[in-house]
Amino acid sequence: MALRLHDTERRTLVPFEPDDPEDVRIYACGPTIYGHAHVGNFRTFVFYDLVHRALEWLGYRVRFVMNLTDVDDKTIRAAREAGTDLPGWTEPFRESFLRDADALAMRRFDAYPKATAHVDAMIELVATLLEREMAYVAEDGSVYFDISAFPEYGRLSGRDLEEGRQGERVLADEHDKNDVRDFALWKATAPGDEEVGAAWDAPWGRGRPGWHLECSAMSMAELGPSLDLHLGGEDLIFPHHEGEIAQSEGATGCRFVGTWLHVKHLRIQDRKMSKSLGNMLTLRELLEGGESAAAVRHQLVSTHYRTELNLGAEGLAGSRGAVARLVRFALRLEEAAGVTAGEAAELHPALSGDAPEAGWGGSVEAAEGQDAGSLDADRPGGGQELGGAGPVEAAAREALPRFRAALEDDLNVSGALAALFVFVKSVNPRLDGAAPRDAAAGLAALHSMDRVLGLLEAASAAQEEGSAADGREREEEFRAWVEERIRQRTEAREARDWARADALRDELGEAGVELEDGPSGTRWTRRDG
């Protein structure tokens, strides 16, 4: 099976067929950087990250661009109120956004163009549309796109062109438009724009670019006239993306986007997130409140992108549990393998490469509908190759095709997570006494899957950030202290002095350290993180 995605325009699942699998071009609508991004934004952005990771894992080479909107009504108003100029206001939030993205283990995209850096390209685009008579200059020097020049307007959102036309009173501040549905490509300079530097010269007059225009111009500048994939939140379908199509195809004459993917919105505690309800939760607030980034990432990524996701305390608690289980599993594998994840990958390239093929006899079809525990020799072509593999490796070879099949089915993360946890469940009991090389196979496969999910990455990123904040020396000191306590406790236990042993465990517990006594000694982990 090959990758299939749900295209908004065709309203159905379609095979993903990029023009060139070696150069897949993806554009995603990013945030307006006038404040800290909220968790709803990040539901969408973490999905972008998933697309980015999944496509590369599946073997595509990807160029992925996400814009940052730094000139619009909101940035201008905020900069004015703060008495600064546009970059003075937006730049800190650009950095804030990237920090938040890092915290969630989002992999960096190839470019984050800012609108203000591409105004020339936007002016050029408007000029082209004027030349082609698809746009007109209004009395005040604003430029509008002429809807009637693009008969296909409305095809993405599936709305009736005539709807809302009759009996519509032309609003006072839009008297320059020929048709109420025409949208602004260029807005003539308004009072206050100059103060913050939000005004540029154009042949038809001074002003600033319209919102839809930014994305058309920047995607063309970065990726060319047509894209394989364009991503955005569901609210952008109309009018934003509809406008992008009209402008882009109007100017170039060629198809703008192959497949549109739109992410459903996030709700908070069963309510829509909105300013009026006062429940605009920023990611920063959530994290500073003590929530772990890995749990947040899990929560945001674990629900299919076309299903509404409701963020709440219960769900986050569930995510914490799920992530903790994976982290412990990774630790057990590392111990049993005696190597790092990187070394494990070298030992088992077939299990750790991007999108390991089902070439070991366990085809996707064969894996589906079999129960996870049956390492059968009766599967087509499965017996012989499996002969030399240990039980952990066999489980990995079972899990990876399922994981892949789920991703290929419109990025079914729930299915992918199920494949992962079936793997965890089947490996855990076989880990005691497993051959190191075999355990390494499990470690390699686990990290391969995490290259798509990013959950272990988010957990270890948080861990590192924590110790970096503490400072290297203090961290060393702390470790030494913990290990000394553990040594003392081991002595106490050998002497069967249970009271002393328990007291030491309690003391460590208060310091946030949890102990696990295993056959190979005592392991400790930090609570959370």
Add this chain to the structure above:
RNA sequence: GGCGCCGUGGCCAAGUGGUAAGGCAGAGGACUGCAAAUCCUUUAUCCCCGGUUCGAAUCCGGGCGGCGCCUCCA
């Protein structure tokens, strides 16, 4: 009003014709000095009614309930 989505065990959530993946939480058990971790066992008339079919959570009709977009909010 127009267009569209959804309703699966305590919570979250896969599954779109052949008698229900997975996670979290709970209960019992194994293991442990006690724990923790791990494993085993255990919890579903798939919103309701009717229809199509040998067979439906899955298709069709109706109902009830929840939600989104329809002014630059991801």
